[in-house]
Amino acid sequence: MSATAETVGVAAELDRELTERLREGGHRVTSQRLLVHRAVHEQQRHLTAEQVLGSVSQALPSISLPTIYATLELLEDLGLVRRVSTGTGALLFESRRTPHAHAACRRCGQIVDVPAPQIDPDAFAGARAAGFAPEEAQLIVFGLCNACRAAG
Amino acid sequence: MSATAETVGVAAELDRELTERLREGGHRVTSQRLLVHRAVHEQQRHLTAEQVLGSVSQALPSISLPTIYATLELLEDLGLVRRVSTGTGALLFESRRTPHAHAACRRCGQIVDVPAPQIDPDAFAGARAAGFAPEEAQLIVFGLCNACRAAG
């Protein structure tokens, strides 16, 4: 990725927002946190921790996987990152800015974003009735992708 | 669990159905498969593989965890069992007969069933538009349970 004026501007804006949120929570601002935050938000896709590591390693080769996990957890607590689990392989992390559902192939594990309908209010009401304080919902559609269907 | 006339009747009905499905698919009928099938369907809750093992072990002490996993996968392929992943700890398995959503506590990992609203048809349409052949959807509401909210 080349550092065009636009991507620099986007990164600066992301950094500014994260810095603010970190300070609010009494957390320190580190280059690791800024870079992980950028990595998740500059991709439109969902990423595994390993992929975040690969992305951030270009700018900061010494960063480690435990730090990736710790940082993603912190960003999740701050409401900036969302965690998705399809039960196939690794956890996925993505920007929390663009609400959407996921479609997952139950054979090859491929995952794609699906434009999100509004989250069903009944589900939140049901969770509340069960004594939960609902914060967000995750909708995954399982099935077969084109390629796997064609493969029989 | 005592073997009342009623539970024996339910088990017999479950066995009959599974036997039919297995034969259709060219699979063999084994006591392991019958017992795992009963364990998942006689509980109203979702179970981990370990819990299924514990349940089945009472009747068949020699059964092993790899067999539990293999059997649950087969039952899932036959459409009799559903797999749920909240991203916290172990996979859960449950009967496919009773559609519902789940609420998961993001602190303690507790999971409860929530009466299911109809699955959003827009999500299926979106998956189809993305080239998927959707089969089922899974809705999980994340939040804090009563106990964890009270604990601060």
Next chain:
DNA sequence: ATGACTGCAAACTCTTTGCACAACA
């Protein structure tokens, strides 16, 4: 009889933990 299924053991993947050093505030 023969091929699928099971049980055992071990490997594997992904994630988390413990601890010493580094670096933000």
Next chain:
DNA sequence: TGTTGTGCAAAGAGTTTGCAGTCAT
């Protein structure tokens, strides 16, 4: 300067795989 955060290594949890013996058909 005092903690918080990071990196390394290792452990941990959960799931899967390979193979020899068993059992359904």
